Amino acid sequence: MSNVEDDEDKLLRSVGLQNAQSILRVRQRSEQELRDTKEALEEETRVLDILNKTGAILASKLDLQALVQAVTDAATEVTGAQFGAFFYTVKAAAGGMLTLYTLSGAPREAFDKFGHPRATALFGPTFHGQGVIRIADVAKDPRYGQMAPHHGMPAGHLPVCSYLAAPVALRSGEVIGGLFFGHPDCDVFTERTERIVVGIAAQAAIAIDNARLYEEAKRAADERKLLLEAERAARSELERVSLIKDEFLATLSHELRTPLNAVLGWSEMLLGRSTPDAEIRRGLETIARNARAQAQLIEDLLDMNRIVSGKIRLDVQRVDLSAIVEAAVDSVRPSAQARSIKLRVTLDPLVVPVFGDPHRLQQVVWNLLSNAVKFTPKGGRIDVLLARVNSHVDITVVDSGIGIAPDFLPHIFERFRQADSSTTREHGGLGLGLSIVKQLVELHGGTVRADSAGADGGSTFVVSLPLRAVREDTGQHPTTRTRVAGQPAIQLAGITVLVVDDEEDARELVKWVLVEAKAEVITASSAAEALELLATSRPDVIVSDIGMPDRDGYQFMRAVRERTLAEGGKTPAIALTAFARSEDRTRALLSGYQVHMAKPIEPQELVVTIGSLTGRTGLPNQ
Incomplete structure (x- = not known):
């Protein structure tokens, strides 16, 4: 019995030991699996943390250089590569494309001497967007030896066994570069690593696209700003030049008027005294006439400048056109009489007052009459007619002068245009009078037209003014000038x-x-x-x-x-x-x-x- 009991005891002890060993082995396997799972979870957490940080960086960065560096650093860390590089293209300021790159895990000096990778058998698929390349041992890959001119790893290059590359393509399909990773150990990169890199490349492409759009928008905004600044500078320069021009005209006016004041004033004073000798009177009349012509040239220059710059203003009021026409005729009558030109005036009694600037309207009539006197030969005739025509009043000036050539007639109201501008021309002037007439008439809402039968056929000018409507550009006339012809003389005794x-x-x-x-x-x-x-x-x-x-x-x-x-x-x-x-x-x-x-x-x-x-x-x- 004892032997049997001993055998049973031994058997039980053997079974218990085996069970204990089995349990120990199971426990050890469970602990290893737990450790492996824990390490995998930690690695997954690390990768997710890196990816989250990378996503946040990509979402927040709009600076292209900072963005591509962040992508390179994150992808190098996630893949476990010893070094990584991002080669990408940008538009050059001078046109064309420029290739740049960022590095992670290695100093820039380690790659500067090798230049940029070319689209060889190994690198070409990445730059052409043909997919991811993952190689466990790059030296054993058949494409490795085709990398001209070195046909292998160039001397001095960091050692590479494991190789991983992924293209970076925009939503449009344009490939803008590639991510490249290397490690001296073989078979470091896995399928999982490959998927992660593809995801990072896709995120990078979106972020780079956004950064490019931002850069283009910023560049466009900067260009608009520069254009606006250039426009402001040009406008400022134009205003400065205009001011200089105005100041020059003011100075010119002052310098020309000052001597004219003495010439015209003294001649008129002498003419107004007791009747002088006929020759002296003729000389004084010549002085006065030429001084008035010079003064009118100055007025024409200043008026044209005011018209062009939009500074002319109308002092609008009710105007008796009959009085305006008569005053203008009176002012040119001495010049007409000196040339034996007959002046005939016909005033329609049905003409009612119009609204306008009396000074400017008289200037219109005076300019037309002065032109008629200038271009009508001695012994000629000038007819002035004031008549109501429906809702308008027409002022017509007809002369028997030299006429207007048909080819010049369309240009008769243009500034500085003269039918004869040669050095042998017979008639003086600046070619501004009729242009001023047209501008002033249009300011009054009217029209002016010219007609002629051609050379020696005389000329007809018709100013048509509306009876009521006028462009009320109110303001003050630049000078206080009141016609006093015909007024009784005033004595200033005691003043x-x-x-x-x-x-x-x-x-x-x-x-x-x-x-x-x-x-x-x-x-x-x-x-x-x-x-x-x-x-x-x-x-x-x-x-x-x-x-x-x-x-x-x-x-x-x-x-x-x-x-x-x-x-x-x-x-x-x-x-x-x-x-x-x-x-x-x-x-x-x-x-x-x-x-x-x-x-x-x-x-x-x-x-x-x-x-x-x-x-x-x-x-x-x-």
Whole structure:
């Protein structure tokens, strides 16, 4: 029994030991599996963490260089490669494509000497977008030896056994580069690694596409900004040039008007005195006529500049066109009589007033009549007709002059155009008068047309103005000019006038005009001298030039207006100046002048203006 029991005991112990060993082996396998699972989970977590970080970076980065570096770093880390590279193409600023690259896991110096990979048998499929290439041992791959010119790994290259490459293609299908990874150990990259790299490449393509769109939008915005800046600079330069031009014209006007003022003023004063010798009278009339022509040339230049720059303004009011036509005819009658030209005027009594600027409308008629006189030979005829035609009023000027050639007729109203611009031309002028007529008539909502039978067939000009409608471009006329022809002479006895002008000729002319009207005159050659005189004298009116050295007329008048009433601070003042632009008039009025008058002066007009400022409007001895 004992032997049997011993055998059973041995058997039980053997079975128990085997069971224990089996249990131990199972436990050991379970623990290993747990460790393997844990390591796999940790690796998966690490990869997911890298991918999440990479996704966040790709979503937030718009800078292309930073983006491709982030992709290279993340993919190199995820694959376990020893080094990785991202070769990609960008548009060059000068045109064409440029290949760039980023590295991870190796210094840039390790690859600089090898240059960029070419589309060889090994690299070509990646650059052509033909899919992923994964090689366990690159030296054993048949494509490896075909890598000219080295036919293998170039000397000095980092050791590579495992190789993985994936193309990076945009949504459009365009391949912009490739991701390349290497490791000195063989068979490092797995199918799983390959799938991860493909996913990263797809994410990278989307991010790069977005970055490119952003760069293009930014570049377009920068270009628009540069264009706007260039446009602003060009506009600023144009404004500067326009200002210089305006200032030049103002200076030109001043310099031309100043001597004309003395010439025209003195000739008219001499003509207005007792009848001189016939030869002297003819000479004075010639001086006066040419001075007026010169003054009109200046006005034409300034008017055309105002029209072109849009600065001309109409002082719209009810206008009696009959009076306008008669005044214009009166102004050209002496020139017509000098050439024995017969002037005939026909005024329709049914014509009613129109709305317009009386000064500008008179300028229109005067320009047409002056042209007719200029181009009509001695002994010719000019007819002026004012008539109502339906809802318009027509002003017609017909002359028996040299006519207009058919080929020039379509250009008759163009600026600076003249039928004869040769050096032997018979008639002077700038070719601005008719252009100014057209512009002024159109500002009034009207039309002007010309007709001619050709050479020596005379000319007909018709201005048609609407009875009511007018473009109400309201504002002030640049100068205060009131026609006083036919007004009774005004005496200024008992009135003291302070005349301020640095030009002696101009100063003496104004003095003589006023002395002839019985005024008492005090003169000053500068603003400083005038202010000293005001300390001891109380003139009734001040007549001052604007352009003077040291202190100009604007500064002088502001100094006067700073004085008290007892010190003469409220003395009425006239700016008598060769600065005749609308802005000059506005500046004069803002400086304290009551009236702005442009040189050259009409003596009677100056006397009438002083009379109106002092309440003298009657006949002599009143």
